[in-house]
Amino acid sequence: MALRDKFITTGGEKNSVLLCSSTHHLLEAKHHLSSSGVEIELVPAPSGIGSACTTAIRFVRAKEDLVRKLLEDSSIEWTGIYPIEKKDRIDTWDGLWQLNLGSEFERILQKVAQDQVLSKEEIIILLQAQRSDELTALFKAASKIRAEMLGATVDLRAAIEFSNYCIKGCNYCGLRSKQQINRYRMSKQEIISAVAEINQLGIETVILQSGEDPWYTTDKIIEIIQEIKDKFGMKITLSLGERSKQEYKKFKEAGADNYLLKLEAANRKLFKQLHPDDQFKVRREHTKWLKELGYITGSGNIVGLPGQKIEDLAADILFYKEYGIHMIGIGPFLPAKGTPYQNHPPGDLLLSLKTIAVTRLVCQNVYIPSTTALASLAEDGLTRGLEVGANVIMLIMTPTILREKYQIYSGKNMVGLKTAISSIKKAGREVPGYIKQGI
Numbered sequence: 001m002a003l004r005d006k007f008i009t010t011g012g013e014k015n016s017v018l019l020c021s022s023t024h025h026l027l028e029a030k031h032h033l034s035s036s037g038v039e040i041e042l043v044p045a046p047s048g049i050g051s052a053c054t055t056a057i058r059f060v061r062a063k064e065d066l067v068r069k070l071l072e073d074s075s076i077e078w079t080g081i082y083p084i085e086k087k088d089r090i091d092t093w094d095g096l097w098q099l100n101l102g103s104e105f106e107r108i109l110q111k112v113a114q115d116q117v118l119s120k121e122e123i124i125i126l127l128q129a130q131r132s133d134e135l136t137a138l139f140k141a142a143s144k145i146r147a148e149m150l151g152a153t154v155d156l157r158a159a160i161e162f163s164n165y166c167i168k169g170c171n172y173c174g175l176r177s178k179q180q181i182n183r184y185r186m187s188k189q190e191i192i193s194a195v196a197e198i199n200q201l202g203i204e205t206v207i208l209q210s211g212e213d214p215w216y217t218t219d220k221i222i223e224i225i226q227e228i229k230d231k232f233g234m235k236i237t238l239s240l241g242e243r244s245k246q247e248y249k250k251f252k253e254a255g256a257d258n259y260l261l262k263l264e265a266a267n268r269k270l271f272k273q274l275h276p277d278d279q280f281k282v283r284r285e286h287t288k289w290l291k292e293l294g295y296i297t298g299s300g301n302i303v304g305l306p307g308q309k310i311e312d313l314a315a316d317i318l319f320y321k322e323y324g325i326h327m328i329g330i331g332p333f334l335p336a337k338g339t340p341y342q343n344h345p346p347g348d349l350l351l352s353l354k355t356i357a358v359t360r361l362v363c364q365n366v367y368i369p370s371t372t373a374l375a376s377l378a379e380d381g382l383t384r385g386l387e388v389g390a391n392v393i394m395l396i397m398t399p400t401i402l403r404e405k406y407q408i409y410s411g412k413n414m415v416g417l418k419t420a421i422s423s424i425k426k427a428g429r430e431v432p433g434y435i436k437q438g439i
């Protein structure tokens with residue numbers, strides 16, 4: 001009997017979840033418990049237990065003494081073990097079961113409704129949905145989980161792309177070091193002025209994004225973080241590429257809240273093909289460090305990359321769950337002029353929407369943006385992303401004279417507040433109360 005089925009058929013058997021102090025300890029616990037014969041599942045931490053977006057380990061409650069002993073013997077740090085009740089949403093999702101679904105497809109959605117863990121094969125089946133009723137059911141289920149976990153409000157965040165210099169050569173990227181483009185760097189004063197504009201709108205989180213640009217030393221970044229915190233008290237997301245563990249630590253101590261470091265591909269071979277200058281192992285290690293240092297972590301992938309298979313997208317989704325990623329950016333591939341992939345066709349809108357929806361079903365209590373890439377591929381891309389499980393929009397607030405120079409892909413839609421609000425309304429969702437719309 002497969003592991004997942006044992007959990008389904010436990011009848012009266014009760015389950016518990018284990019929360020660990022960091023992703024490192026979670027993965028260690030997963031390894032030790034399963035190699036000692038304890039049946040476990042990685043699940044999103046149930047709401048009310050731990051902080052949002054945490055991954056937990058679910059096990060049969062009768063094994064609790066054994067689990068505690070194994071954790072102690074292997075010096076694993078955990079924060080708690082909690083009894084849980086699985087949800088059963090079958091009755092409240094009854095509209096879905098009236099649709100014309102294949103029996104396998106329906107069985108998988110019913111597993112989600114009953115809080116059961118999906119296997120990689122089942123994730124692939126959802127990603128392969130083509131029939132109209134199955135797509136409707138998939139998107140409705142994702143919307144229901146989003147509403148249950150995060151409500152109707154769409155969170156708005158704003159990005160300042162403060163440098164388009166980059167020392168790396170990612171094959172899909174219009175900013176790669178070999179590109180012949182006009183490069184710019186914003187001064188601290190220019191960055192602070194742009195943050196002031198964002199703050200005026202009522203937005204609470206600023207994303208400081210750049211290529212991998214060592215010109216911005218640790219001290220320079222710390223000064224920027226401290227000034228933003230002192231003047232505006234806003235939450236800060238850093239998206240600077242790979243830095244040392246020491247630097248991540250110093251940025252956190254200076255006041256950074258979130259760190260966005262995208263993996264782009266959880267398949268090692270595909271990762272290497274995209275990132276000739278990066279190491280798959282290193283990127284995953286950095287993701288763990290960021291969690292350990294207390295960052296709210298962001299990652300993401302691109303749908304429709306050269307050589308990408310549907311199994312790769314399933315692996316991406318499982319990576320997010322395993323590493324407890326909080327913010328998951330999923331966008332279609334869009335070719336950038338002058339790059340090795342410039343002639344590869346854009347990613348498919350429907351597959352991108354399905355990837356968002358399945359990520360919502362698997363990871364549940366996470367932030368998923370309706371991305372700029374979706375808005376660049378289709379006029380109604382933002383609304384459609386919101387309709388299938390997304391709950392965040394990121395505005396581009398780089399000064400107007402610079403933003404055209406920051407194009408990881410060509411033809412980028414510079415999503416602004418007006419577009420975001422209109423997309424939110426079209427999707428029947430709510431603009432956050434902190435936005436000062438009269439401005």
Ligand code: SF4
Nearest residue numbers: 166168170173176211
């Ligand atoms: S994806 Fe990021 S690290 Fe890679 S080339 Fe582009 S800006 Fe540089």
